[in-house]
Amino acid sequence: xxxxxxDLKFLKxxxxxxxxxxxxxRVGISDHAQGQLGDLVYxxxxxxxxxxxxxxxxxxxxxxxxxxxxYSPVSGxxxxxxxxxxxxxxxxxxxxxxxxxxxxxxxxxxxELDELLDADAYAxxxxxxxx
Amino acid sequence: xxxxxxxxxxxxxxxPGARPPAHARRHAALRLGLPRSGGDNARxxxxxxxxxxxxxxxATHRALGARMVDFGGWDMPINYGSQIExxxxxxxxxxxxxVSHMTVVDLHxxxxxxxxxxxxxxxxxxxxxxxxxxxxxxxxxxxxVIDDLIVYFFDEAHFRLVVNAATRAKDLAWIERQAAPxxxxxxxxxxxxxxxxxxxxxxxxxxxxxxxxDRPRIEKLGRFAAAAAQGPHGMPLFVARTGYTGxxxxxIVVPNEHAVALWEALAAAGVAPCGLxxxxxxxxxxxxxxxxxxxxxxxxxxxxxxxxxxxxxxxRDFIGRRALEAQRAAxxxxxMVGLVLDExxxxxxxxxxxxxxxxxxxxxxxxxxxxxxxxxxxxxPAGEPGQVRVDIRGREVPVRVVKYPFVRDGKxxxxx
Numbered sequence: 101x102x103x104x105x106x107d108l109k110f111l112k113x114x115x116x117x118x119x120x121x122x123x124x125x126r127v128g129i130s131d132h133a134q135g136q137l138g139d140l141v142y143x144x145x146x147x148x149x150x151x152x153x154x155x156x157x158x159x160x161x162x163x164x165x166x167x168x169x170x171y172s173p174v175s176g177x178x179x180x181x182x183x184x185x186x187x188x189x190x191x192x193x194x195x196x197x198x199x200x201x202x203x204x205x206x207x208x209x210x211x212e213l214d215e216l217l218d219a220d221a222y223a224x225x226x227x228x229x230x231x
Numbered sequence: 232x233x234x235x236x237x238x239x240x241x242x243x244x245x246x247p248g249a250r251p252p253a254h255a256r257r258h259a260a261l262r263l264g265l266p267r268s269g270g271d272n273a274r275x276x277x278x279x280x281x282x283x284x285x286x287x288x289x290a291t292h293r294a295l296g297a298r299m300v301d302f303g304g305w306d307m308p309i310n311y312g313s314q315i316e317x318x319x320x321x322x323x324x325x326x327x328x329x330v331s332h333m334t335v336v337d338l339h340x341x342x343x344x345x346x347x348x349x350x351x352x353x354x355x356x357x358x359x360x361x362x363x364x365x366x367x368x369x370x371x372x373x374x375x376v377i378d379d380l381i382v383y384f385f386d387e388a389h390f391r392l393v394v395n396a397a398t399r400a401k402d403l404a405w406i407e408r409q410a411a412p413x414x415x416x417x418x419x420x421x422x423x424x425x426x427x428x429x430x431x432x433x434x435x436x437x438x439x440x441x442x443x444x445d446r447p448r449i450e451k452l453g454r455f456a457a458a459a460a461q462g463p464h465g466m467p468l469f470v471a472r473t474g475y476t477g478x479x480x481x482x483i484v485v486p487n488e489h490a491v492a493l494w495e496a497l498a499a500a501g502v503a504p505c506g507l508x509x510x511x512x513x514x515x516x517x518x519x520x521x522x523x524x525x526x527x528x529x530x531x532x533x534x535x536x537x538x539x540x541x542x543x544x545x546x547r548d549f550i551g552r553r554a555l556e557a558q559r560a561a562x563x564x565x566x567m568v569g570l571v572l573d574e575x576x577x578x579x580x581x582x583x584x585x586x587x588x589x590x591x592x593x594x595x596x597x598x599x600x601x602x603x604x605x606x607x608x609x610x611x612p613a614g615e616p617g618q619v620r621v622d623i624r625g626r627e628v629p630v631r632v633v634k635y636p637f638v639r640d641g642k643x644x645x646x647x
Binding site for chain 1: 309310508575624
């Protein structure tokens with residue numbers, strides 16, 4: 101399992117959020133999550149321009165084993181989606197914290213970031229989940 | 232990340248036999264869709280096993296980095312990295328599966344054949360030569376499927392059954408009860424492990440490991456036939472040309488103490504370790520039923536695409552026969568069909584199927600790696616179904632009704 105990048109914030113439900121310049125938050129699922137799901141075969145992306153709310157389902161990923169809703173860690177407007185996943189969902193398996201990002205949101209309330217887990221807290225969460 | 236909340240979708244479909252009951256699926260789904268609690272234990276009066284059982288290859292799987300899941304009370308590998316790569320290894324070359332969790336039951340006694348004529352819906356009289364095997368359903372009096380199994384013929388006083396792992400306890404109880412009047416001894420064989428070696432190159436890899444004197448004989452072994460042979464270091468093997476993938480290959484019964492050495496010899500011969508996840512997608516593509524998912528006691532073989540396994544031979548009074556004949560005479564209300572989804576998305580167990588004659592249900596459904604799209608079995612009302620749609624998370628998606636198998640000998644079947 102790859103290292104958890106220290107600049108990421110997490111939901112307990114295994115989505116990560118990377119805060120970029122100018123208030124854009126990029127979202128994906130953790131390496132732990134892709135490992136648990138197994139080979140991904142389909143990603144249902146949101147529409148660019150859609151309004152999203154923190155903690156609500158925005159995208160769906162399907163592996164050979166299961167379908168899972170992806171929740172947005174923050175509220176705002178979807179400004180970009182990772183079109184490459186339409187043909188190659190396995191990018192998430194290969195690089196969950198990088199090229200396997202799913203969508204990006206222009207955040208409307210930066211305060212929501214404080215609600216998220218930091219990398220250490222998330223590492224502890226998945227450590228406990230394994231037992 | 233959570234299982235989708237829109238519509239009714241079943242998430243945590245596990246590997247073969249690992250269908251938890253609906254309430255457990257819901258719970259399991261909350262943990263990333265993992266089949267945390269496998270098996271159909273909730274349906275059994277004795278409840279789930281107190282401890283997870285391990286096959287003799289457990290440490291071998293773990294050393295290979297397998298992702299392990301609880302499967303019908305057994306701690307089993309679901310994959311060793313990529314389920315899709317393992318699937319392709321079997322379609323294109325050779326892969327192996329630890330299937331030691333399956334239950335081997337030996338039957339002894341002079342009236343064993345007579346007993347099996349009564350117990351099984353297929354006709355054991357098709358087994359004439361020693362080593363021949365037969366696939367059959369074991370039914371209850373109502374014609375419901377208690378389990379599906381393979382029976383091997385050794386001699387008139389010795390047959391062998393291989394039954395599912397998740398149904399072990401109820402199968403043994405049923406078989407023992409039915410065997411008593413025939414004076415047949417029912418003996419479980421936990422001293423055996425089983426390794427399935429499957430794929431276009433599987434037989435050659437196995438034969439290369441056998442004692443030279445055995446090779447020509449095993450080379451000539453016909454489909455659905457088995458024979459004893461000596462493996463590496465002289466270990467005694469029971470080699471059957473059977474499988475659950477739609478590819479050629481062998482299923483090998485080996486004494487526990489030799490299983491690790493056999494596994495390692497196969498790996499050294501270039502056979503890829505494959506988990507139960509790949510086994511599930513392979514058997515679905517091959518059009519093979521999974522007990523607990525595609526049929527159970529609430530379903531007759533007519534409704535599960537298993538009519539071909541029913542032998543209504545003259546004068547044989549097998550358990551469930553009367554109910555089967557009555558159902559056929561009255562008209563079978565539901566049929567099992569194959570579905571192909573040409574759009575993006577995945578068909579999954581429990582999704583609603585909409586037809587001109589009413590609603591049906593997806594049984595086994597998955598992304599099919601050989602085809603690059605989703606396929607499924609579904610049970611729908613009998614009759615011309617019209618334009619069929621599946622409810623995928625609240626969206627009605629058109630699907631094609633097809634004859635299965637979907638894949639044979641590594642290639643998509645015509646019309647799939």
